[in-house]
Amino acid sequence: MTTAQQLKELTQQKYRYGFVTDIEEDRVPRGLSEDIVRLISAKKNEPHFMLEWRLKAYRNWLTLEEPTWANVKYPPIDYQDIVYYSAPKQKKPLASMDEVDPELKRAFEKLGIPLAEQQRLAGVAVDAVFDSVSVATTYKKKLGDLGIVFCSFSEAVREHPALVERWLGSVVPYSDNYFAALNSAVFSDGSFVYVPKGVRCPMELSTYFRINAKDTGQFERTLIVADEGAYVSYLEGCTAPQRDENQLHAAVVELVAHEGAHIKYSTVQNWYPGDAEGRGGIYNFVTKRGKALARAKISWTQVETGSAITWKYPSCILQGDDSVGEFYSVALTNHRQQADTGTKMIHVGRNTRSTIISKGISAGRGQNTYRGLVKMMKGAVGARNYSQCDSLLIGDRCGAHTFPYIEVRNPSAKVEHEATTSKISEDQLFYCKQRGISDEDAVSMIVNGFAKQVLKELPMEFAVEAQKLLGMSLEGSVG
Amino acid sequence: MTPVESSLVELFAKDPREPGWLAEARLEALARFRARGLPTSRDEDWRFTSLASLAPVVLERTRPADAEAGAARLGALLARAPGGGPRLVFVDGRLRRELSVIEGLPAGAIVSSLAQALLEAPALVKPHLGRLARPEEHAFVAANAALMADGGFVHLPAGATLDAPIVLVFLASGARPALASPRTLVVAGEGARATVAEVFLGEDGVYLTNAVTELVLGEGADVEHVRLQDESPRAFHVGVVAAEQQAKATLAAHALSLGGRLSRSELRTRLVGEQASVAANGLYMADGERLVDNFSWVEHAVPRCSTTETYKGVLDGHARGVFSGRIRVMPGAQKTVARQMNSNLLLSDDAIVDTKPQLEIFADDVKCGHGGTVGQLDEAALFYLRSRGLPAAEARGLLIYAFVAEMVDLVRAAPLRAAAKGLVQARLPAGARLLEAA
Numbered sequence: 001m002t003t004a005q006q007l008k009e010l011t012q013q014k015y016r017y018g019f020v021t022d023i024e025e026d027r028v029p030r031g032l033s034e035d036i037v038r039l040i041s042a043k044k045n046e047p048h049f050m051l052e053w054r055l056k057a058y059r060n061w062l063t064l065e066e067p068t069w070a071n072v073k074y075p076p077i078d079y080q081d082i083v084y085y086s087a088p089k090q091k092k093p094l095a096s097m098d099e100v101d102p103e104l105k106r107a108f109e110k111l112g113i114p115l116a117e118q119q120r121l122a123g124v125a126v127d128a129v130f131d132s133v134s135v136a137t138t139y140k141k142k143l144g145d146l147g148i149v150f151c152s153f154s155e156a157v158r159e160h161p162a163l164v165e166r167w168l169g170s171v172v173p174y175s176d177n178y179f180a181a182l183n184s185a186v187f188s189d190g191s192f193v194y195v196p197k198g199v200r201c202p203m204e205l206s207t208y209f210r211i212n213a214k215d216t217g218q219f220e221r222t223l224i225v226a227d228e229g230a231y232v233s234y235l236e237g238c239t240a241p242q243r244d245e246n247q248l249h250a251a252v253v254e255l256v257a258h259e260g261a262h263i264k265y266s267t268v269q270n271w272y273p274g275d276a277e278g279r280g281g282i283y284n285f286v287t288k289r290g291k292a293l294a295r296a297k298i299s300w301t302q303v304e305t306g307s308a309i310t311w312k313y314p315s316c317i318l319q320g321d322d323s324v325g326e327f328y329s330v331a332l333t334n335h336r337q338q339a340d341t342g343t344k345m346i347h348v349g350r351n352t353r354s355t356i357i358s359k360g361i362s363a364g365r366g367q368n369t370y371r372g373l374v375k376m377m378k379g380a381v382g383a384r385n386y387s388q389c390d391s392l393l394i395g396d397r398c399g400a401h402t403f404p405y406i407e408v409r410n411p412s413a414k415v416e417h418e419a420t421t422s423k424i425s426e427d428q429l430f431y432c433k434q435r436g437i438s439d440e441d442a443v444s445m446i447v448n449g450f451a452k453q454v455l456k457e458l459p460m461e462f463a464v465e466a467q468k469l470l471g472m473s474l475e476g477s478v479g
Numbered sequence: 480m481t482p483v484e485s486s487l488v489e490l491f492a493k494d495p496r497e498p499g500w501l502a503e504a505r506l507e508a509l510a511r512f513r514a515r516g517l518p519t520s521r522d523e524d525w526r527f528t529s530l531a532s533l534a535p536v537v538l539e540r541t542r543p544a545d546a547e548a549g550a551a552r553l554g555a556l557l558a559r560a561p562g563g564g565p566r567l568v569f570v571d572g573r574l575r576r577e578l579s580v581i582e583g584l585p586a587g588a589i590v591s592s593l594a595q596a597l598l599e600a601p602a603l604v605k606p607h608l609g610r611l612a613r614p615e616e617h618a619f620v621a622a623n624a625a626l627m628a629d630g631g632f633v634h635l636p637a638g639a640t641l642d643a644p645i646v647l648v649f650l651a652s653g654a655r656p657a658l659a660s661p662r663t664l665v666v667a668g669e670g671a672r673a674t675v676a677e678v679f680l681g682e683d684g685v686y687l688t689n690a691v692t693e694l695v696l697g698e699g700a701d702v703e704h705v706r707l708q709d710e711s712p713r714a715f716h717v718g719v720v721a722a723e724q725q726a727k728a729t730l731a732a733h734a735l736s737l738g739g740r741l742s743r744s745e746l747r748t749r750l751v752g753e754q755a756s757v758a759a760n761g762l763y764m765a766d767g768e769r770l771v772d773n774f775s776w777v778e779h780a781v782p783r784c785s786t787t788e789t790y791k792g793v794l795d796g797h798a799r800g801v802f803s804g805r806i807r808v809m810p811g812a813q814k815t816v817a818r819q820m821n822s823n824l825l826l827s828d829d830a831i832v833d834t835k836p837q838l839e840i841f842a843d844d845v846k847c848g849h850g851g852t853v854g855q856l857d858e859a860a861l862f863y864l865r866s867r868g869l870p871a872a873e874a875r876g877l878l879i880y881a882f883v884a885e886m887v888d889l890v891r892a893a894p895l896r897a898a899a900k901g902l903v904q905a906r907l908p909a910g911a912r913l914l915e916a917a
Contacts, residue, residue, distance in 0.1 A: 069523065376853075378828075393843035396813070402838040407527075408853040411825035415854075421840050421847040 031080040034058060037185050040085045044154055047161050057174035057184030064178045070340040071369040071401055072309050074283060077248060084186040084219070139203065148232075149194040150205055153221050156192030163194055167225050171254040171291045171317070179250040179311075180287040183219045187252070190221035195230035195261075204459050206235040220251040226261035226296075233264040235462060248283050249307075255290030255298055259320065262297045263290060266458055267314075268466055270473075271306035276364075278336030281308025288312060294320030294349065301457045303466045304331040304339060305473040313371065315344035318352035318383075325354040328454040330466075332447075332473050333366025333398070342372035342389075342403075347380035347413065356387035359451045362398035363474055369401040376413035383410065389419040392450050394443065394474070444471030494594065498601055501608075508614040508624035515618045527801040527833040528772045533687065533715050533741060553578075556650050556680045559709070561898035564643025565590045570650045571686075572628050572659035583643060587636035590645055593662055596632035603634050607666055611693045611721035611747075619717045623691040627662035630690075635671035637697070644674035644705070644892040653684020653711055663692040667700035667728075674703040674892040679718075681711035681738065690718040696728035698752060703731040705895050709902050710738035712767065719745040724784075726752025733890055735899055736763040736771050737906055743772040750777070750784040761790035762886035764906050765798035772801040779812040786817040791886050793879055794823065794830035802834040806849070810841045819849035824856065824882050826875075872909040879907055 028039050037058045041051040066077070143150050149160060157164050174184035195201055226232050236253075249271070257263045265288075274281025284307035290298035300314040316325030327343035345354035360368040370389045391400035402419045424446055432442035448455070448467050455463050517533070518525040553570060557578065560566075567590070568578035574592040581590050589600065596604050614621035631647040649661050665675050679688055688710060696702055710716045716739040724730055734744040748757050763771040777786045792800040802821045823832045836849040856878050864874035880903070887903055890896040904910045 391840070393840070393845070396843045397810070398843065399839070399841040401840060402836075402849065404836060404851065406832070406834040406851050406853060408823070408825065408832040411828055411830060411855045413853065415852060417836070417849075417851040419836075419838065419849050421838060421845060423843040423845070 028083065028085045030083050032058075032082070032084055032186065036084055040186055040188070043085065044157070046157055049161070049165050050157055053169065053174065054185050057181050058186075060175045061178070061181035061185055064181055066178050070311050071367065071371070071403070072311060072338040072340050074309055077283070079182075082248065085188055142202070146199050146202070147196040148199060148201055149192065151192055153187070153190040153192050153223070156223075160192070160194070163225065164192065164223070167223055167254070167256055169254075171256060171289045172252050172287050177287060179285045180252050183221060183250045183252045183287070187219040187221035190223075190251070192222070193224040193232060193234065195226045195232045197227040198229045199227075200230070201232040204233045204235050218249045220249075222251070222253040223256075224254070224263060224265070225256045226258060226263050228258045229260040230258070231262045233459065234266070235459060236265070236267045237269050247281075249285065251286045253286070253288040253314075257290060257292045257296035257298050257323075259293050260295045261293075262299075264299045265290070265301070265314070266462060267300075267302040267304075268458075268462060268469070269302065269304045269306050269310070270469060272308075273306050273335065273337050274308040276335045278308065278365075281337070282306065283309045284312065285309075286312035288314035289317065289344075290315070290325075291317045291319055292323035292325060295322045296320060297324040297326070299326040299328075299457070300343065301328040301454065302330070302341075303454070303458070303469070304329070304341060305469055307339075308337055310337075310339040310341050312341050313343055315346070316354065317346045317348065318354065319348045321349040322351045323349055324352070327354075327356045327358070328457045329358045330361070330451040330454045330470070331359070331368055331370075332361040332363070332470060333368045334363040334473055336365045338367045340369040340371055342370045344373040345375070345385060347374075347376045347383040347385070350379065350381045350383070352380055352383045354385045356385070356389070357453050358387075358389040359454055360389070360391040360400055361394070361447055361450070361470075361474075362391065362400045363394040365397045367399045367401070369403065370419070371403045371405075373405040373407070374415055374417070376408045376410050376415065378409045380410045381412050383413040385413075385415045387417040389417075390450070391419070391421040392447065393421065393423045440471070440475065443474055447471070447474060496598055498597065498605075500605065501597065504609060505625045508621045509626075511614050512618055512621035512625060515621065518618055524774065524803065526803075527799070528741070528743060528770060530741075552682060553650055553652065556682055557648065559680060559898070559902070560648045560678045561644070561646055561676065561894045563894045564641070564645060566646045566648065567592060567631055568648045568650065569629060569661060571652050571657055572630075572649070572661055574629050583641075585639045585641060588639045588641070589632065589634040591632050592629050593627075593632045593664060594629040596634075596664075600634075603666065604632065604664060607664055607693060607695050611695070611723050612691045612719055617719065619689050620691055620719055620721075623660045623662060623689050623719075626658065626689075627660045627691070630662035630664075631675075631677070632663070633665040633667075633673070633675055635667045635673055635700075637668040637670055639668065639671045639673070641673040644676050644703075644895050646676045646678060646895075649677065649679045649688065649690070651679075651681030651684065651686050651688065651711060651714060653681055653686060653714075657684075657686040659686065659688050661688065661690045663690070664695075665693070665702065665704070666695045667697055667702050669697045670699040670701075671697065672701040674705065674895065676705040676707065676892070676895050677718075678707045678709075678898075679716065679738075680709050681714050683711050683713070685713045686711070687715040688717070690716075692718070692720045694720065694722035694730065694748075696722065696724045696730055696755075698725040699727045700725070701729045703733075703891050705733045705890055705892070705899070706735065706744060707895070707899060707902060708734070708736045708738055708742060708744065710742065712738060712740060712769065714739050716742040717745075718743070720747070722746070722748035722757075724748060724750050724752065724755040724757065727754045728752065729756050731758045731889075731891065732760065733886075733899075734761045734773065735886070735902070736761070736773065737902055739769065739771070741770045741772075743774065745774040745776075747776045748778070749780055750786075751780050753781050753783045756785040757787075758889070759786070759788040759790075759804075760886055760889050761802075762792075762883055762903070763790070763800055764793045764883070764903070765800060766795035768797050770799040770801070773803070775804040777806045777817070779806070779808045779815045779817070782811065782813045782815070784812070784815055786819070788817075788819040789886070789889075790821045791883055792821075792823045792832065793826065793883060794832060795826040797827075797829045797831075799831040800833070802832075802836070802851075804835070804849075805837040805839060806847065807839040808842050808845055808847065812842045813844040815842065815845040815847065817845070817847040821851045822882075823853045824879065825853060826856065826879070870909065873912055876907040876909040876912070880904065
């Protein structure tokens with residue numbers, strides 16, 4: 001061994017040891033390297049397979065290039081200027097609602113969020129009786145009795161490593177794309193759900209009820225496995241405005257629906273969109289995908305009103321015969337927001353069916369792009385797809401774009417795609433106004449009517465809030 | 480692209496009488512082509528069309544075709560081409576005067592070969608040649624700009640009207656691997672009205688036709704442009720039509736792609752004057768291992784214009800059909816009405832369709848829609864026809880024709896419609912029988 005090599009190894013070793021002592025701290029240094037990945041894994045006490053997986057993902061990420069095909073524009077991201085791990089910070093709780101930012105309070109009121117929830121969201125110390133933690137504990141016991149596992153991802157890695165090892169990356173491999181690879185290497189936390197055979201989850205599962213849900217960080221990882229014949233409905237996000245300092249969010253969600261299982265995944269995304277001039281705001285680059293085995297059904301519903309940039313395509317791999325995929329989406333861009341969103345329906349099995357309903361709303365200088373793929377593989381005998389993508393334009397400086405891709409490899413497959421683009425109807429506006437309804441309420445009403453097909457897919461309490469949210473997100477776009 | 484050397488320019492397009500600006504433009508275009516190379520499937524516009532089979536087969540061994548190709552075979556080919564009006568016949572990209580007819584033109588109108596026009600009326604050609612089909616934007620346009628030898632030139636002064644279609648016939652002798660780069664320029668003055676057809680026919684042989692056409696439509700001009708492509712089943716064909724439409728100009732562009740091992744038909748038009756309208760129609764049929772690619776790009780730059788786009792495809796065997804259409808409505812182009820539709824019929828288990836109908840809209844007061852469908856023949860309709868005593872092949876042929884007939888019927892000029900119908904029906908199951916019955 002040459003001296004140079006020895007020296008190199010020695011320095012590397014020392015480097016590694018150096019980090020071990022760092023475990024005491026709750027933040028890792030800025031930047032990304034193999035050592036950072038090891039450090040994150042060590043801090044989380046992860047089993048060996050998890051570290052190996054992260055490292056493979058990291059090495060793969062190094063070989064990838066950041067995608068540029070999306071119809072969005074943003075300044076280059078410096079991946080070495082990001083802190084990839086910080087343990088949950090304990091913010092100083094506010095003493096009462098009076099200390100909360102009045103703008104935030106106004107938003108809560110408009111959305112009609114209950115007081116207890118308002119306090120939790122705003123970070124106000126809550127009365128122990130109404131503490132969401134205690135509520136969550138009660139629910140947890142009930143779920144446990146049914147054999148349902150619902151916990152944070154870190155907990156799942158520790159408590160149910162066999163389940164995690166088996167399914168992690170089975171739908172979104174670490175090599176899937178640039179942001180998924182990055183997430184796989186450095187993900188901090190997220191949710192894990194396992195519903196056993198034949199069990200129908202009795203309540204809507206939501207990050208809202210989960211302990212430690214706050215500050216799961218910018219690289220969130222969710223894995224939901226529904227065993228044969230199981231049913232689960234999962235709600236992600238929240239209609240209330242979410243303040244977050246992290247600019248880049250690269251999350252991954254994987255769904256596995258076994259034979260005859262049904263997973264319903266609903267999202268309301270209302271991250272900080274930046275100000276009216278487009279300064280600040282979250283980059284929301286998400287990979288979401290589900291795999292449906294025979295007779296299984298996966299249903300994605302999303303209401304996207306926040307983030308400066310949204311880049312996400314919740315997808316279904318319809319692998320088993322007679323499986324069903326659904327995608328219902330409302331994406332709203334106002335001011336200078338940009339959204340490039342849609343879905344992929346990959347039909348593999350026979351008689352698979354998919355439905356895509358996408359409603360894009362552009363206002364201000366918002367740019368809204370629907371990008372979707374419907375792929376009928378060779379074995380997809382008798383498969384069906386119906387897609388409808390409508391765009392509504394409010395104001396003459398926004399944009400609405402539709403880029404569907406249809407790839408058919410089987411002659412018995414039927415694919416239909418339809419899209420329309422139009423502006424908000426002046427007749428409808430006039431009608432509302434002459435009945436004494438204000439400009440803003442009228443627009444909000446018309447937009448809600450436009451989005452109704454999607455909103456009705458949301459769980460009840462979410463749907464009500466989402467309607468109000470649409471109206472609020474459009475404030476200042478008329479008149 | 481190493482095989483294409485600047486000596487190629489001399490080889491293909493050497494004409495000592497050619498104006499200096501053109502010779503310069505050729506070298507510049509060649510440099511651009513060299514720098515850019517052929518598109519790959521990583522280019523979004525070529526995502527589904529691999530040119531891997533093209534490069535080794537044609538370009539490396541490509542030469543101008545033998546000028547004295549078998550005249551007898553050409554006669555049979557030419558018989559399939561429509562006529563009845565002014566007609567120019569090109570063989571392997573070179574004008575054949577003895578086969579061409581120019582008559583019945585209104586005063587001031589010019590129909591000639593482009594090479595001739597460059598010598599006799601350069602002032603009419605120079606302002607437009609290469610303005611709409613820009614070498615810097617497209618590899619095949621660059622190659623054409625470098626190597627074009629001849630093609631059609633149509634000049635219609637203001638108000639000129641021609642009822643009989645002007646037909647440009649491009650025959651491929653197929654004598655040996657060859658490259659033809661036809662170049663056509665149509666300039667229609669204010670209120671002029673005419674039909675211009677480009678017909679590409681070949682029976683056999685491996686060759687590449689790389690055609691570029693520019694259509695300049697003045698205010699209120701009404702031009703129908705028909706492309707009938709029925710090349711040899713082993714041939715490669717890339718055709719780019721680039722148009723610009725002033726106020727109230729109407730363009731009806733038809734692209735019928737029936738032949739070729741690999742073919743691509745592009746329409747790019749910009750609506751730059753108010754109330755201009757374009758109807759982009761395409762019909763493509765392929766079987767065997769053939770690939771047929773359709774690309775269209777319409778830009779609405781000003782208010783109150785309209786686009787109607789309809790493409791239909793029939794794919795059999797292991798054939799692959801591609802449609803990529805984009806309608807772009809620029810900021811301020813209010814009151815735009817645009818409709819885009821692509822329908823496909825798959826006849827076999829191994830046929831493939833990839834379709835991408837796209838809308839890009841930057842104005843709010845617009846009505847835009849698009850649609851895409853893929854399906855197969857209706858079993859119930861087949862059964863009905865069989866129950867009435869029709870043999871299976873005829874029943875299939877009839878149903879397929881019912882699906883595509885709309886595209887043929889949209890062709891306005893009767894002689895072209897008849898020719899298109901003949902070519903389409905000849906490709907149907909039991910086509911001969913259908914032709915008889917018609």
